[in-house]
Amino acid sequence: MKLNIALLAGDGIGPEVIDQAVKVCDAVASKFNHDITWKPALTGAAAIDAVGEPYPDETHAICEAADAVLFGAIGHPRFDNDPSAKVRPEQGLLKMRQKLGLFANVRPTFTFPSLIDKSPLKRERIEGTDLVFFRELTSGVYFGERGRKDDGNTAFDTMTYKRFEIQRLAKKGFEAAMTRSKRLCCVDKANVLESSRLWRETVQAMEKDYPEVTVSYEFVDAVAMRLVQWPSDYDVLITENLFGDILTDEASVISGSMGLMPSASLGEKASLFEPIHGSYPQAAGKDIANPLATVLSAAMMFETAFGLHEEAKTIRDAVNKSLAEGVVTEDLADGAKAYKTSEVGDWLAENI
Amino acid sequence: MKLNIALLAGDGIGPEVIDQAVKVCDAVASKFNHDITWKPALTGAAAIDAVGEPYPDETHAICEAADAVLFGAIGHPRFDNDPSAKVRPEQGLLKMRQKLGLFANVRPTFTFPSLIDKSPLKRERIEGTDLVFFRELTSGVYFGERGRKDDGNTAFDTMTYKRFEIQRLAKKGFEAAMTRSKRLCCVDKANVLESSRLWRETVQAMEKDYPEVTVSYEFVDAVAMRLVQWPSDYDVLITENLFGDILTDEASVISGSMGLMPSASLGEKASLFEPIHGSYPQAAGKDIANPLATVLSAAMMFETAFGLHEEAKTIRDAVNKSLAEGVVTEDLADGAKAYKTSEVGDWLAENI
Numbered sequence: 013m014k015l016n017i018a019l020l021a022g023d024g025i026g027p028e029v030i031d032q033a034v035k036v037c038d039a040v041a042s043k044f045n046h047d048i049t050w051k052p053a054l055t056g057a058a059a060i061d062a063v064g065e066p067y068p069d070e071t072h073a074i075c076e077a078a079d080a081v082l083f084g085a086i087g088h089p090r091f092d093n094d095p096s097a098k099v100r101p102e103q104g105l106l107k108m109r110q111k112l113g114l115f116a117n118v119r120p121t122f123t124f125p126s127l128i129d130k131s132p133l134k135r136e137r138i139e140g141t142d143l144v145f146f147r148e149l150t151s152g153v154y155f156g157e158r159g160r161k162d163d164g165n166t167a168f169d170t171m172t173y174k175r176f177e178i179q180r181l182a183k184k185g186f187e188a189a190m191t192r193s194k195r196l197c198c199v200d201k202a203n204v205l206e207s208s209r210l211w212r213e214t215v216q217a218m219e220k221d222y223p224e225v226t227v228s229y230e231f232v233d234a235v236a237m238r239l240v241q242w243p244s245d246y247d248v249l250i251t252e253n254l255f256g257d258i259l260t261d262e263a264s265v266i267s268g269s270m271g272l273m274p275s276a277s278l279g280e281k282a283s284l285f286e287p288i289h290g291s292y293p294q295a296a297g298k299d300i301a302n303p304l305a306t307v308l309s310a311a312m313m314f315e316t317a318f319g320l321h322e323e324a325k326t327i328r329d330a331v332n333k334s335l336a337e338g339v340v341t342e343d344l345a346d347g348a349k350a351y352k353t354s355e356v357g358d359w360l361a362e363n364i
Numbered sequence: 365m366k367l368n369i370a371l372l373a374g375d376g377i378g379p380e381v382i383d384q385a386v387k388v389c390d391a392v393a394s395k396f397n398h399d400i401t402w403k404p405a406l407t408g409a410a411a412i413d414a415v416g417e418p419y420p421d422e423t424h425a426i427c428e429a430a431d432a433v434l435f436g437a438i439g440h441p442r443f444d445n446d447p448s449a450k451v452r453p454e455q456g457l458l459k460m461r462q463k464l465g466l467f468a469n470v471r472p473t474f475t476f477p478s479l480i481d482k483s484p485l486k487r488e489r490i491e492g493t494d495l496v497f498f499r500e501l502t503s504g505v506y507f508g509e510r511g512r513k514d515d516g517n518t519a520f521d522t523m524t525y526k527r528f529e530i531q532r533l534a535k536k537g538f539e540a541a542m543t544r545s546k547r548l549c550c551v552d553k554a555n556v557l558e559s560s561r562l563w564r565e566t567v568q569a570m571e572k573d574y575p576e577v578t579v580s581y582e583f584v585d586a587v588a589m590r591l592v593q594w595p596s597d598y599d600v601l602i603t604e605n606l607f608g609d610i611l612t613d614e615a616s617v618i619s620g621s622m623g624l625m626p627s628a629s630l631g632e633k634a635s636l637f638e639p640i641h642g643s644y645p646q647a648a649g650k651d652i653a654n655p656l657a658t659v660l661s662a663a664m665m666f667e668t669a670f671g672l673h674e675e676a677k678t679i680r681d682a683v684n685k686s687l688a689e690g691v692v693t694e695d696l697a698d699g700a701k702a703y704k705t706s707e708v709g710d711w712l713a714e715n716i
């Protein structure tokens with residue numbers, strides 16, 4: 013198969029972890045006889061420095077033309093304490109999501125048996141957790157009208173949803189539930205928000221198309237609580253953009269190893285794969301960052317974007333083997349020998 | 365001192381737990397020579413049944429005239445799967461908050477040494493946690509304009525904040541920080557929301573009035589994560605209404621004993637005290653609900669509304685003694701003898 017992949021390394025540790033994912037993908041491609049063309053493109057603070065824009069048109073053209081996008085991380089401390097800065101790396105992220113139409117952010121949360129004790133949660137609470145969030149990513153309060161009134165003394169943001177935006181996101185959730193335990197939880201705040209009532213009514217109307225799926229409706233505050241009490245109660249969760257932002261980050265704590273958590277963002281055509289961790293600027297350039305979340309994002313890419321399940325499994329098996337044999341970066345080394353980012357990548361490529 | 369207290373028992377287990385708080389308050393009053401007049405009033409589903417309104421004008425008049433309000437719980441399953449019901453108990457809650465001007469919801473989160481192992485979080489993560497949330501309670505997306513467009517296919521909610529609303533809430537947070545570890549965290553989403561940028565700019569401008577307080581600014585998604593990773597990192601947190609709804613419920617998990625967590629809602633004049641747990645309809649009428657959160661809310665009332673610190677301490681000491689001696693309801697009994705709700709109340713009153 014010919015695979016045309018846009019490569020957006022981004023900021024901080026992004027380039028280092030992306031390098032390892034490339035090694036792994038190339039190894040898988042040569043094993044299974046695929047032909048990958050990598051198309052690097054600028055994004056984030058790196059793009060601001062080069063062309064004054066966090067998501068340049070040229071980058072967009074490359075992403076649009078590609079079969080999938082592999083993404084590192086975005087963000088630079090230089091912009092952090094200046095929320096009013098005119099150009100910010102995050103704007104690039106939001107523009108990219110919108111222009112590529114990446115309306116569904118998919119975040120699996122599961123535990124690794126060998127790492128389960130790293131979680132702040134007790135083993136008996138998290139064992140067997142295997143849930144996945146579908147977060148709406150191109151609408152809601154992120155993209156509604158906002159501004160100031162009264163000489164700047166009043167500020168407003170608008171949380172807006174259209175029925176079709178809810179439908180296409182919910183469809184992904186229902187379809188995923190069909191391939192899993194057939195349980196779907198719609199997370200909203202329908203006791204207060206009109207947009208949540210539209211969510212609930214839209215999802216309720218879709219239930220008849222998936223008679224095998226058991227759907228529950230829970231308020232976001234209750235889910236924020238139960239998610240850390242009994243996470244294994246959940247299977248597929250669907251939710252709007254802002255709730256998803258908060259809950260997926262909260263859920264990332266469950267596994268205890270954020271450095272291993274992949275994600276996908278899907279549109280009608282485009283798809284993007286990235287680790288859930290940030291650009292971790294303190295570690296940039298030191299060859300110490302954990303590349304596994306990016307490598308596992310590449311596995312999601314093979315599976316989700318290309319339908320290549322064997323290839324995805326090969327990557328995951330290599331990752332599990334590296335964990336079992338202790339070929340890990342310092343965050344997972346627990347006093348034993350810590351491997352460099354690049355060494356972990358080399359080891360994985362060799363073991364594929 | 366003459367104390368005029370409005371008593372809103374509400375729904376579900378509300379009346380039972382309120383009864384115990386009344387016993388305890390009466391015992392404290394007789395010990396310290398205060399004279400309490402209780403003014404019972406209807407609210408919630410109980411009020412809907414009686415007069416068709418969850419927060420009747422008569423109840424409001426009683427609350428307004430009182431020195432403080434002691435509140436049980438609101439909510440009835442009958443309304444739960446019908447988010448579009450015309451009259452809902454929750455509307456009573458929101459109306460009450462707005463009409464009494466209760467703009468600051470105060471939620472302490474701490475651990476009880478004897479109950480620490482009940483938390484889903486590991487002991488070493490939560491030991492020493494003693495944080496308090498100040499959640500804005502009368503503005504934001506709860507009270508902004510909302511509605512439908514396009515034949516009902518588009519729904520919107522507006523998150524609005526005025527500078528003075530942020531200032532009066534932040535002031536409570538700064539003042540609390542001054543009496544504690546002098547650390548304040550402002551939780552927002554200033555990388556996306558204009559209202560959050562107004563929050564940040566307003567709080568930043570107030571820093572100079574509290575030079576001893578160290579202020580940090582964190583994004584809500586990051587806090588949702590850190591709160592269950594290292595809760596003891598936090599001291600005072602201030603945030604807007606919706607973020608506060610989600611984060612305070614998440615934080616309630618830390619202590620592992622929701623049945624013990626009190627809260628206060630403060631206005632310029634009025635103040636209301638209530639347990640953070642809900643109406644727990646499955647347990648209603650069974651004399652099994654844990655009354656301690658309501659009793660500890662009464663302690664907050666003595667301290668916060670009346671400035672009676674000895675009285676508050678007397679209540680807390682009695683609660684700690686009941687925990688130490690195992691005079692507890694079934695949720696805390698751990699196989700040992702479980703006391704009835706009313707027995708715990710009697711025991712506390714006798715031990716004051």
Ligand SMILES: CC(C)[C@H](C(=O)O)[C@@H](O)C(=O)O
Pocket residue numbers: 102105257555556585
């Ligand atoms: C950086 C920020 C704008 C972004 C978001 O809120 O969506 C991030 O938190 C995320 O979840 O990808």
Ligand SMILES: CC(C)[C@H](C(=O)O)[C@@H](O)C(=O)O
Pocket residue numbers: 203204233454457609
């Ligand atoms: C019942 C509901 C409207 C309410 C809220 O969202 O404020 C509740 O969750 C709370 O936190 O008191």
